[in-house]
Amino acid sequence: MGIDKKFEVYVDKLCKRIKNKDVHDNIKLEIGDHLQELKEDAMRRGLSEEEAVHEALAHIGDEKVLGKQLNKTHKAPLDVQTILPVLAVSLVGLLVMYYLQFHSSITALHEMKLFHKSLVFYLAGLLLMLVVFQLDYRKLAKYSTPIYAGILLVLSLTVLLGVRVDGIPYLNIGFAFINFTEITPYLLVVAFAGIFHSWNWRDTRKSWLGAGLLAVPILLLSTTGAVAATFISLIVSVAMMSVSSASIKQVLAVTVPLSILPMVRLFVQADPSALPSTYAGLTLGDANFIGSAIKSTPGLMSEVHTDFIFSYTLYTFGWMSAIIVFALIASFIWRVISTGRNMTYSYGRLLTIGLAATFSVQFILNILMNFGVSAVPGAAMPFMSYGGSHILLEMIAVGLLLSIYRRRDTVEQSVAYS
Known part of the structure; x- marks a missing residue:
């Protein structure tokens, strides 16, 4: 064996004893x-x-002893401050689904088996979250352009061939109907992060090209009638442009014109009678601090398990429960923002801030709707509202955030660009 080869063999044996592969190169x-x-x-x-x-x-020592020490030192960190609020809110959501299935007065909710299905969704989501946590998020960067192209293709098919349910087009894939508009903002974050992490907004040609790349999916979303998804995507665009060093003038020049159509559609579609304070027959003053203000679920609250689950939680379990849910989700979002601001790797920073923007706008829209301030439909309460697709999607997003946090101190690798 060559003399220099001995060092290489030693280091290879050493790394085999370190389970966290992210630190092997370092x-x-x-x-x-x-x-x-x-x-x-x-x-x-x-x-x-x-x-x-x-x-x-x-002098450096036996690779078995050193490998054991380094393996202990470099264990993959799990961001407890991110995952704990998510698990806590999910448990509250599961509790509410249990109460709706077994104690509400709406027979249809009993027949839907909300609790049993939600339990499956949460467990599947938790599994997906842990799987994504183990994956190296940096490898996603090279798929940004194909993901972007796929978004445009599927959105176009949804607009042209989608079956409308409550005004929103669902794509029929044969064995199921998919609300792709609900998924789009999350996919746009992944696509935009890879495209714009090294974008030069000072270059006139690239500035126009970037504006076009941002505008096309948002315009397609606007035509679907999915107001919430359109607003979320708009704010994602603002976040992506700001973090990738676009000027304020460029941000406004792109997003202000794009916001006109969804704003017009919102005013046209707004239905004050659909607000929870009206059809529940209650006001915020009727809610107790602890305990139930209503003995049975009002029959007209048809979206109590989805869009208006926060109102149901407030009126059924009291202000304290609603405040706890609000604080948990707010702390989760703040933690994600803090992680993104401290990231040095531009792709990871864009991904983190983009996901923070997605969760933030979704959360704010749902809160405003539940308090009767806004009539924007289709904004689910993160980690609480009933629905398999959005629970799985949100858990995958959390897994991606955990993967980013896990590798926050690792070097920027060429694999992300290959």
């Missing part, structure tokens, strides 16, 4: 440099090259 570089320094120092003291190599390896 460790190979660090240990390799240290071994070379020890070797050169030994040779300056008059040792032969072979003797110097043996002394360097003996």
Whole structure:
């Protein structure tokens, strides 16, 4: 075996004992440099090259012992401050579904088996979250353009061939109907992060091209009537442009014209009678601080398990429960924003801030709707509202955030651009 090869073999054996593969490159570089320094120092003291190599390896220690120490030091970190609020809100959502299925007066909700289905959704979502946490999010960057093209294709098919349910087009894939508009903002975050993480907004040609890339999916969303998804995508665009160093003038020039159509559609479609304070027959003053203000679920609250689950929680379990839910989701969003602001890797920062914007707007729209301030339909309460697709999607997004946090201190690798 060649003399230099001994260092390489040693480092490879060392890395095999470290389960967190994200740190392998850093460790190979660090240990390799240290071994070379020890070797050169030994040779300056008059040792032969072979003797110097043996002394360097003996000085740094047995790879089994060192590998065990490094494995303990470099365990993949799980961001507890991100995951705990998510799990807590999910448990509250599951509790509400249990109450709706077994204690509400709406027979249809009993027959839907809300609790049993929600339990399956949450468990599947938790599994997907853990799987995504293990994956290296940086590898997504090279798929940004295909993801963007796929979004445009599926959105176009949804607009042209979609079956409308409550005014929103669902795509028929044969065995199921998919509300792709609900998924679109999350996919746009992934696509835009990869496209704009190194974008030069000062270049006139790229500035126009970037504006076009942002505008096309939002215009397609506007034609679907999915007001909430359109607004969320607009704010995602603002976040992406701001973080990728676009000027304020450029941000306004792109987003202000794009907001006109959804605003007009909102005013046209707005139906004050659909607000919870009206059809529940209650006002906010009727809610107790702790405990139920209503003995049975009002029959007209048809969306109590989806859009208006926050109102139901407030009136059924009291203001305290609603405040706890609000605080948990707000703390989760703030944690995500804080993580994004501290990221040095531009792609990870864009992904994090984009997902923070998505969750934030979705959360704010739902709160405003539940308090009767806004009539924007289709904004689910994160981690609480009933629905398999959005629960799974949100859990996958959390897994992606955990993956980003796990690798926040690792070097920016070329794999993301290959």
